[in-house]
Amino acid sequence: VRRKVAMVRESLIAIVRQVAIANSRGSFDADFGVFVDHLEELIEPATQGEKDTARYLLSLMNLLLEMRRRTLPQPVFELFLLNISKSLDHPPVFTAGLLQGEEAVAERHPEVRVGCTMMRWSNFIRHYAPRYGKAQSSADLEKLWSRIEKGDLRVPQEDLHLTGSSGVVWITDEEALYAQCASGPDRIDGTRAYDDLGLDWTSGWSYVRPAAETRAVILKAPVSHRRSADRGLRVPTSVDAWGSFGFVPKMASPPCRWPSNAGTTVDPTCGRERLPEAIHGPHLVDSGAECPVLPCSPVRKAIPDRVDECGRMVCMKVVRMLRSS
Amino acid sequence: MDTPAVHPFFDLELTDRARWIAGYCDRALSPSLIFPILPFAFPLLPRGESPLTWLEDQFRRAGAVTAKAGRLREAVVDLLRRELDGIDVNDHLQVLGTLVDLARVCSFTEVGPKLRDWIRGDHFASAFYEVDGHPISLRQVLWSAIIAWGVSEEMRPYLKRDLGRAELECGELCFLALGRLSPFDAITEIPTTCTWPLPYRDEVLRSFFEGFSHAARTLVEPDLLPAWQRCFAELWWNPEISELFQPYMDSFRNLLSDVGLDICKRPGEEKFDLRPKERAFAGLLIDLEPIKRQVDERILTYYEGLLVGSTMNFAGWAAPAYGTRHEAGY
Numbered sequence: 001v002r003r004k005v006a007m008v009r010e011s012l013i014a015i016v017r018q019v020a021i022a023n024s025r026g027s028f029d030a031d032f033g034v035f036v037d038h039l040e041e042l043i044e045p046a047t048q049g050e051k052d053t054a055r056y057l058l059s060l061m062n063l064l065l066e067m068r069r070r071t072l073p074q075p076v077f078e079l080f081l082l083n084i085s086k087s088l089d090h091p092p093v094f095t096a097g098l099l100q101g102e103e104a105v106a107e108r109h110p111e112v113r114v115g116c117t118m119m120r121w122s123n124f125i126r127h128y129a130p131r132y133g134k135a136q137s138s139a140d141l142e143k144l145w146s147r148i149e150k151g152d153l154r155v156p157q158e159d160l161h162l163t164g165s166s167g168v169v170w171i172t173d174e175e176a177l178y179a180q181c182a183s184g185p186d187r188i189d190g191t192r193a194y195d196d197l198g199l200d201w202t203s204g205w206s207y208v209r210p211a212a213e214t215r216a217v218i219l220k221a222p223v224s225h226r227r228s229a230d231r232g233l234r235v236p237t238s239v240d241a242w243g244s245f246g247f248v249p250k251m252a253s254p255p256c257r258w259p260s261n262a263g264t265t266v267d268p269t270c271g272r273e274r275l276p277e278a279i280h281g282p283h284l285v286d287s288g289a290e291c292p293v294l295p296c297s298p299v300r301k302a303i304p305d306r307v308d309e310c311g312r313m314v315c316m317k318v319v320r321m322l323r324s325s
Numbered sequence: 326m327d328t329p330a331v332h333p334f335f336d337l338e339l340t341d342r343a344r345w346i347a348g349y350c351d352r353a354l355s356p357s358l359i360f361p362i363l364p365f366a367f368p369l370l371p372r373g374e375s376p377l378t379w380l381e382d383q384f385r386r387a388g389a390v391t392a393k394a395g396r397l398r399e400a401v402v403d404l405l406r407r408e409l410d411g412i413d414v415n416d417h418l419q420v421l422g423t424l425v426d427l428a429r430v431c432s433f434t435e436v437g438p439k440l441r442d443w444i445r446g447d448h449f450a451s452a453f454y455e456v457d458g459h460p461i462s463l464r465q466v467l468w469s470a471i472i473a474w475g476v477s478e479e480m481r482p483y484l485k486r487d488l489g490r491a492e493l494e495c496g497e498l499c500f501l502a503l504g505r506l507s508p509f510d511a512i513t514e515i516p517t518t519c520t521w522p523l524p525y526r527d528e529v530l531r532s533f534f535e536g537f538s539h540a541a542r543t544l545v546e547p548d549l550l551p552a553w554q555r556c557f558a559e560l561w562w563n564p565e566i567s568e569l570f571q572p573y574m575d576s577f578r579n580l581l582s583d584v585g586l587d588i589c590k591r592p593g594e595e596k597f598d599l600r601p602k603e604r605a606f607a608g609l610l611i612d613l614e615p616i617k618r619q620v621d622e623r624i625l626t627y628y629e630g631l632l633v634g635s636t637m638n639f640a641g642w643a644a645p646a647y648g649t650r651h652e653a654g655y
Contacts, residue, residue: 122378126456130465131494133501133529135472136429147528156522290524 114174114220117160118190118296121145121215128155145295148217154290160221177220183297190216190296216296222289331386334365335393343400347412350376350423375456377423377430384431398433405436422454422463429470437474440467444483451492462494469495472502481506489517496521497529504533508544512552516559519569527576534584541585542601545609553611557597561613 125134125141132153134140147153183189334345349367368379380397388394404412405424414420428436443449444467452463464487471480481503488499500518504511511533518526537544560570570577581588585602595617600608 127459127461130469130498131525133497133525133532135469135498135502137473140473143532153528154524156524158522 114177114222116177116221117219119217119219121217124217124293128159131159145215148293148295151292151294153293155219155293157221157289157291160219160291174220177218188218188294188296190298215298218294218296219291220294221291331383331393332368335383335387335396337365339400339403342396343404344412346380346397346400346424347404347409347414347420349380350420351414351416375423377426377456380427381430384427398431398435401427401431402433402435405433406439416454418449418452418463419454421449422452422461422466425463425466425470426456429466429473432474434474437471440471441480443467444471444480444487447486450490462492464493465495465498468498468502472498476502476506478506481510485510485514488514491520497525500529501532504536508537509549509552512544512549513555515556516563516566516570519560519566519573523573526573527580530577530580531583534580534586538584542604542607544584544586545599545601545607547609550609550611553597553599553609554613554616557611558613558616561595 125136125144129136129141129144132144132147134144144153177188181188181192183192334342337345345365384394384397387397401424405421405428409417409420412420425436425440427433428440444464449463449467453460454463455461468487476484484499484503484506487493488496488503490496496517500511500514503514515530518530521529534544559566561567578588581599582602587600587602588597590597595613597611597613598608599611
């Protein structure tokens with residue numbers, strides 16, 4: 001059962017991702033239709049048990065499609081959503097309006113939060129070291145790391161890479177960040193942060209460059225403008241139109257590994273709404289902010305991009321499942 | 326079955342190997358570079374990895390296990406020396422940027438002369454390539470490689486040239502490299518840093534001054550007086566710079582203090598005292614009076630330029646000297 005729930009959860013993420021991407025491209029019907037057709041082809045040769053699961057996924061996608069086209073009666077849709085919520089042990093999940101393009105309603109959370117991105121050290125130095133005048137020789141990089149460890153390094157807002165494949169992005173507040181991930185004062189336990197925030201390490205993904213451990217950093221940006229959807233997408237994760245992972249607040253019960261008190265992703269530089277039809281409006285980093293760089297203790301595995309990993313994982317699992325049948 | 330240590334493309338002939346590498350680094354696959362035979366198919370990458378990281382990894386593996394690293398080196402050096410001549414790629418800059426970056430991380434120093442030629446000729450001044458979806462200035466990677474391998478005196482004019490060009494995104498690298506070659510030039514260029522984002526400026530100036538942390542008195546050698554004069558004249562009187570610098574003055578003073586230098590302005594005079602903490606009597610008196618007249622003329626020219634430039638169009642009117650720092654010789 002646990003595996004099934006996990007699979008449904010992962011599948012939901014992949015589906016929601018497709019919705020968000022299709023929405024952002026403005027070609028929802030075309031893109032999403034192709035995706036559904038493709039999955040239908042894959043499902044065809046499956047065995048009965050696997051077909052059930054696959055059909056369940058397919059029905060979810062078709063549901064979203066119908067909801068998008070407004071061909072599904074609202075009460076039926078609400079009922080279906082309620083069932084999904086129950087099956088995932090989560091509070092009510094979707095609001096139909098949001099996925100149909102309604103404007104997001106600002107949440108009642110006036111408190112200042114921080115947008116964080118966890119980034120591999122190699123990515124950090126590739127993007128930022130030259131801007132600190134470091135030519136990426138080992139001596140230079142060690143100096144840079146020691147500056148980070150002292151807590152002296154900052155990144156200007158305009159150069160903040162909180163999106164894309166540079167890392168894992170989430171919104172939280174400082175207390176929660178340290179309560180969740182700290183291994184000492186001002187020090188984040190990299191492995192714990194990654195594990196606590198996201199998917200299982202043991203996903204079966206084989207990396208091109210398996211690393212025993214890697215350094216990582218967390219970039220932390222003050223976020224004062226919160227504009228995520230009230231009663232928005234309360235699945236464990238959400239995905240925005242940049243393809244970045246996001247988390248939305250959830251009930252504490254039942255206990256699980258998803259972060260409590262978390263939000264969605266940040267567009268650090270853009271003051272306008274970039275996601276008119278996506279699930280959430282963006283958080284905005286405070287204008288002119290300088291974002292501290294926090295050191296993480298070495299992470300004991302290479303950090304993949306979890307959005308992509310997740311999407312691929314679902315596809316691979318479905319394909320593997322079908323082939324094995 | 327054991328995974329092979331390196332990819333079969335290592336066994337291709339040089340021409341095909343170079344084409345394979347160029348094709349793999351390309352943003353979109355060029356039809357002429359497709360290798361349909363299975364062993365040579367381009368490997369899929371998980372997101373977060375790039376052809377650069379994959380090739381770097383292959384280079385390390387090849388060197389460690391089968392000593393084939395030379396074959397990758399040979400192909401990359403050949404591609405860069407020929408500037409991809411004869412290779413049909415979709416995105417020339419993307420391939421070139423990736424290869425330069427690969428040469429940098431794997432220390433293919435043979436391409437150093439070629440990279441220096443590009444910088445001397447001011448090639449790729451507005452070129453960018455992408456890493457993880459983020460644009461990176463090609464000039465930044467070129468300087469990064471050259472500086473990491475050791476920058477020579479002959480590159481000093483080019484360091485100064487690129488230092489003030491914000492669009493190249495390599496000012497910080499150039500400033501520190503220049504500081505190692507010639508503290509005089511670096512001190513003169515301090516005002517240029519005022520336009521950089523504060524976190525970068527702070528870090529770069531700190532790194533520069535930290536280089537003298539055990540020998541602060543070398544910063545107050547008489548030879549450096551003209552450099553300090555020019556620096557302070559700009560910081561105080563250049564209308565475009567002084568506004569940016571004033572809020573930063575305290576930080577600047579702290580920065581100097583951290584490396585063992587005290588600075589204070591004499592009240593009512595255009596003079597600054599710059600003294601090492603441990604030898605207060607051996608300081609430098611930075612007197613701006615001698616160059617004040619020149620500065621006044623420049624300020625006048627600057628404001629005239631603003632006025633005239635906005636309403637009239639005189640033939641042969643030169644750009645305001647302070648508007649283009651690098652053309653403003655003292």
